[in-house]
Amino acid sequence: MAKHLYLIALGSNQRHPRLGSPRQVVRKAIALIDGSLGKVKAASAIFDTPPLGPSRRHYANAAIVLKSKLGPRKMLDCLLATEAMLGRERRGAPWGARVIDLDIVLWSGGIKANRRLQIPHPRFRSREFVLRPAAKIAPDWRDPLTGLNVSHLLARLTRPRPLSK
Numbered sequence: 001m002a003k004h005l006y007l008i009a010l011g012s013n014q015r016h017p018r019l020g021s022p023r024q025v026v027r028k029a030i031a032l033i034d035g036s037l038g039k040v041k042a043a044s045a046i047f048d049t050p051p052l053g054p055s056r057r058h059y060a061n062a063a064i065v066l067k068s069k070l071g072p073r074k075m076l077d078c079l080l081a082t083e084a085m086l087g088r089e090r091r092g093a094p095w096g097a098r099v100i101d102l103d104i105v106l107w108s109g110g111i112k113a114n115r116r117l118q119i120p121h122p123r124f125r126s127r128e129f130v131l132r133p134a135a136k137i138a139p140d141w142r143d144p145l146t147g148l149n150v151s152h153l154l155a156r157l158t159r160p161r162p163l164s165k
Helices: 022-036 072-085 128-137 150-158
Strands: 004-012 039-043 047-049 059-068 101-107
Touching: 004 022, 004 072, 004 128, 022 039, 022 059, 022 072, 047 128, 059 128, 072 101, 101 128, 128 150
Parallel strands: none
Antiparallel strands: 004 059, 004 101, 039 059, 047 059
8 A cells, every 4th residue: 555655856968878868768767667666646747957067968857746655765765776777877976967867855754854865855945947847746745844835935936036236
């Protein structure tokens, strides 16, 4: 019986030799997750987003809501194994090019923090490339730290600001 819901962010900005474009890598990651780690209850469209940090390649980003029997630590291990299966190598610049990145953003259990895992994801509130796809599939999911839902977090992040004098 599935007892956990997860909001998972997916991103890719590097071609895969067999799978193709970053969009195709994201699609493959969703297909691998669905069934093996739980049931994908909702999947956003794939968004093209500008790079963060030193990378020059644009990203393909999406989000999914996943229903699973796996607890947070086991889910993290399985997501890391899925990244490795798709060719992710964890070395080099933290914001460099990568074939796939899978992050737990939110969890139905609220807050989980240890040295390996932080839920909610510590930087998701400041990342439009996470919030925009998440708002399409889980607009009312509340951040347990701020009490704001995903739609409100996106609106705060993207609202027009006056030019400084």
